[in-house]
Amino acid sequence: MARKKRKDNKGRILKQGEYQRSNGMYRYKFIDMSGQEKVIYSKSLIELREKEEEIKRLKFEGVNYSNISLNAWFYEYMESCKKEKLKDQTYTRYCQYWDWYVKDKVGKMKIKDIKRMNIIKMYTDYLNGKNGIKLSIGTLKYINNLLNSAFSYAVANDIILKNPCTNIMNEFCKDNQKNKIALTQKQQQQFINYIANSTDTRIKVYEPLFIVALGTGLRIGELLALTWNDVDFKKNIISVSKTIYYQPQQDRKRVQKISTPKTKNAVRTVPLLPEVKKALKKQKKQQFKLSIPRNVEIDGHSNFIFTTMNGTPYISDAINAVIKRIVKGRNAKEVERAKAERREPELIPNFTAHIMRHTFCTRMCENDLNVKTIQMIMGHGDITTTMNIYTHVTEEKKQLEMHKLYNIKIS
The missing domain is CATH 3.30.160 (Double Stranded RNA Binding Domain)
Incomplete structure (x- = not known):
């Protein structure tokens, strides 16, 4: 929108x-x-x-473009090449990341003076947490995509001869690359069971949300943008047609906005699994019991499913904070229990809302669903994304099956 x-x-x-x-x-x-x-x-x-x-x-x-700063070049590039092509939230996100992590670093330098070593030093400092800001390899990749695009545009316009970011992430990903690790079936159950058995209402209230997240594979923005009109209990489907994000304003405040999903493939219907259906009905009763307003409107949409007490949708950062708190609390109890039982504790790894999406995709791959079907349910724009997960899961299953060969006698 x-x-x-x-x-x-x-x-x-x-x-x-x-x-x-x-x-x-x-x-x-x-x-x-x-x-x-x-x-x-x-x-x-x-x-x-x-x-x-x-x-x-x-x-x-x-203008003598040979003396232009990287900041000025990036803003010109965004204005002339990206503004009309990108969704509002994507354009805003690009500019935010630039302002947060590049603008006051190499951004101040003249573009002609920036060498590969300048970029490497900036990335190394961020990975090591120098100056109080420590970034993950995933965030660095995001930043590098922005830099790489701006430098490529400069090369195409004969401002510089070479792109200093070409293949630069290879120097960092060899040792730091980590695949997205999905929760195992057991970890997934332990996470939900801890919430279900909790006496803390601040945690228990999120149980339906996490069941729906783990049972649909929706992106967090898609999940939080869901309204009751998107759910068809008779046909057992959820219609995904929008996403929610934060839009910065002139006064530096942020407001929630609704837009179409990430790609055209993201507009889809997702099957309503029995457990998910039960969780949604529980959420509806919970909203009614707590008298949560359903008339909060964002860009023409209202009647949101997962909201705060005042009826506004949750924000993704808050959900990630809740996950972190739940994992920390559950693991602390597990350590105590394991110590009393004289065994090693079974800890749940720290994860984000996006890992729940990855986990659902992994469960489908483990159950040998057709790859094309998985792509449609997940809303992947490129089937390569689906195949990467499917291949990884298949390889793990193959390794487990290989152990059975040890029982075969040759002579």
């Missing part, structure tokens, strides 16, 4: 970077060619846009 356009007090649609203050003054925020954020003001929108055009003329006419 398209982002709601911001308007001034006369109902006129404002462009990207334009904003009207409460006193009626207009403001335009932009990035200059040195990569610095600048702001101009005007009493009228017409005058403001005249100034904008002058800025663009000075910015792009006769």
Whole structure:
């Protein structure tokens, strides 16, 4: 769903970077060619846009791109090549990651002066947690995708001769690459059983959500965007047609927004398994019992399934925090129990909401569902993603079956 356009007090649609203050003054925020954020003001929108055009003329006419900063180049690249092609939440996410992790590092350097060693040092510092920020290899890959695209665009425009990010992640992934590890069937049951048997209502309230997550494989944004209108108890299906995300605002606050899913393949129907159906009915009773409002509206959608007490959908960060708290509490009790029983504890590994999606996909592969069917249920845009999981599971099953060969007598 398209982002709601911001308007001034006369109902006129404002462009990207334009904003009207409460006193009626207009403001335009932009990035200059040195990569610095600048702001101009005007009493009228017409005058403001005249100034904008002058800025663009000075910015792009006769500029010596060989001296342009990486920050300025990235923002220009995003504005001219990506803005109209990406979903709002994706565009925002790209810019956020750049501002968080690149802007004040190599972003300040002139693009022509950036060498491979500068990128390697920045990545190494992040992996080691230098300066108080420690990032995972997955986050570094995300950042590298942004850098790689910006540098490739610079190469294509003859600004630089070589892309310093080419194959750079090979130097980090050899030792740090970790496959997404799905929960085993036993770990999955231990996780749900701990929640079901908990006397802490702050934990127990999430039981339906986690059962639905583990029984549908929905992405966390898709799961939290579900409304009761998406569930058909008679046909036993869930319709997936939207996702929820946080959209930063001009005042630096964030609001929840609804959009279409990640890819066209993500618009799909998912079978409603018996346990999932039971969990959803339990959630409906729980909402009624707690008198949770169902009229909270986000971009025309309301009647959300998984919400806070005030009726607004949960946010993904909160769900990941809950998972972490549950795993920590469950493992602490297991350590005590194992000590009393004089055995090694069976601990559940730390995981995120996305691992629940991976776990569901793994369960389907273990049960030998058709690969194409798995792809459709998961909403994978590329069947390669499905095949990678299927092949991994098949290989593990083969290794287990191979042990049976040891019982075969040759002579």
